[in-house]
Amino acid sequence: MPTIQTSSRSANTALKQPKELFSYSRTVGGTWNFDEEVSKEEAISYFYFPDSDVNKKINLSDGLQNFQKIPDMLNVADFPSYLRSIQNHEQETGKKIKADIITFRGIMTKLLTLPYNLNSPIDMYAIAYDGQIFLKNNDELDQSRRDKEQEELSSNPQKKEHLERCEYVGYKFETITTLPKPWAQCSRPMIEKRPKKVVNNYEQYISVVRSGIGKVKTVLAGEVDCIWDFLPEGGENILPHYAELKTSRVVDTPHHAMQFEKKLFRTWAQCFLIGIKRVVYGFRDDQYILKDVEVYDTEEIPLLIKDNEIPRSNNPRILCIEALKWYGALLEWLVQSIDRNNEQVAYKIRYVPGQNQVQLSECSKEENEKLRNGAILSEEFKQWRDSIRQT
Template identity: 50%
Template sequence: MKTFPLNSRSKTTALKQPKELFTYYRDIDNQYIYDKETVQSNASYYYLPDSDVSKRIDLQSGYSKFQKIPEEQNLGDFGLLLQGIQRYEEAHDGTKLAVDVVTFRGLMTKLLCIPYNNRDAVDLNIVAYDGQLFIKADDIIETNRRQDDLRQKQSQGREQAEYISKCEYSGYKFEAVATLSKPWAESSRLTIEKRGKKIVNNYEQYLSVIRTGIGKTKMALAGEVDCVWDYIPDSPSEVLGHYVELKTSKVLDGPKQAATFERKLFKTWAQCFLMGIRKVVYGFRDDQFLLQAVEVFDTEQIPVMIKNESKINCINALKWYGAVIDWIVSEVPRDDESKAWRVSYDPGSRLFSLMELMAPDNERLRNGEILTDEFKAWRESIKQSQQ
């Protein structure tokens, strides 16, 4: 086991300008779509005028009909991301995607937030293949952790457990009432007015895969996009600036709520900053889940807002992120395809570590959970074509 000091900081915070490579979509039937036109036709567009906000929209309406994807189907299928990368490479004359790391945006958000969110454990598995590192959360550990969270909620009593569940639902409900399936100009009045009666689900996901990085490390990150602010430009270099992150929070009625919101806003900033998303829309609800207000934040302004009110410093977090990514890339040999590794953060001991995994975890990760036979065969075909 190797450890990395939590006070480590990089000299640079230079994040490579994110650029969208491709998108893919998970539909209501839990099927994945990669065709660009079909995917873009499933994008959502933000539309929530002040006149709608003043109606005090009920964000728990339709809760009993919520179509929630089972947790075991919502772990982030790495094979589907690899399938998208393969299609991208096929469309670019079989040219291998030039990055050092392939992973999900959510996992890198967890790493970035550790300096100011040190109570949550992190366990990420890493395998090297074809000169690149592929990083994914461990399915077994993550499933057990979610089951423990569920048991903890249930132990708080039925009423409290239902309240927590409704808090989660209210976020999805806000997305449903704040978006349209087409731009406003192309939407019928009936469609706009009926949004509140739409059955809410968390199956449907619009996912963007971007090329970015920190310091010398180039990365491909996949992350969910909530909606589009106005339109989708044709240029891949401009698309990310038109995406919007949607969030909900309890109304701020005191210093404690304000401090809680600042921590939440920090995590939101990390999510958006890594993806190049420039706007965040927050819906504020009361204890009865009635929407009281909506506020739009510019991602680049969030660090200024929160550093003056709390001890959170986004630049400091970026310096940690740059240092820890550089450490992982330097410590995991990219030319050794026989091993698997796990990077972990333990909040109890406050220890950040890297360790080599033995069988059977090694075989599990290299054969299916992270790397798929289809993707390995594709990459081998690229090598053969270049010989």
């Protein structure tokens, strides 16, 4: 069983400049749209939130009872739609996407942040197909863990309600700080009535980005919250115009500072992996009232974390460069350990807290069949790739 120690580091952390290949989206009705022009026209939002609006004492928990929430099992990284978007792009360009690893940004975020998140287990699947490695989260196991947590919370309704509100406020913050069109194209009522707008988490705009580290090339799909300024034209790189939206409790104690540092580190990883340059944080109090809005430059976050002088107790200082060295070593190990020419074997990638290593093992025959027949690879995608392999 191949393993890699979590203390492993790569000497080569040369990063490939992220570049968006294409985008696709999901509508409020839950249907997927693979027309990139339509996605950029209809699905992407634009940031607009005047500083003076912070003084309006906006309650980020308002409207929770009307929240249009997608079921948990549908709110996972949808591989069939991802593969369909890749197929659509390849058919339009006439070229197969070049990559060693194809997966979602969320999966790579888990792997990149592992050295400073050693208490969280990792369970993933990997399969090789057409010379490329496809990584997928074990959503069923994660759902089982969430179900268990919900069962435990049933005896503590106050805590359960708090966690539900904390989840909701993030989507509420997105709703009150974005517009469906550039500001100049929006009516005054459209702008001012955002606090009353029904919140949903069905709608998604997803950017598919080519990147990588060292010799390993990656293609990652990640949700983008909004455009920061304007939508560029004429082939200009769109990634610097995207922004990530986050919420957090106000930081007023050393304990909260430590919690925010960990959250900011994860946010940095999410943005860094697909080239998003800005993060907008909305800070709320314990009554969920928006108290402040801060903008962070993604490239400056590692230095902010490194220079953060807070009491650490037994918590190690987070160094983003160390996380990158680990990430480089891990991806090199995966590419070397998985035979990309063997399409008959599926793998499990596991990290168990306390074991200090990531393990790679072959799946059972039943899991193998499941992963190759719909759980990761759709029949439509396999037929498409087989057709271009024969030409």
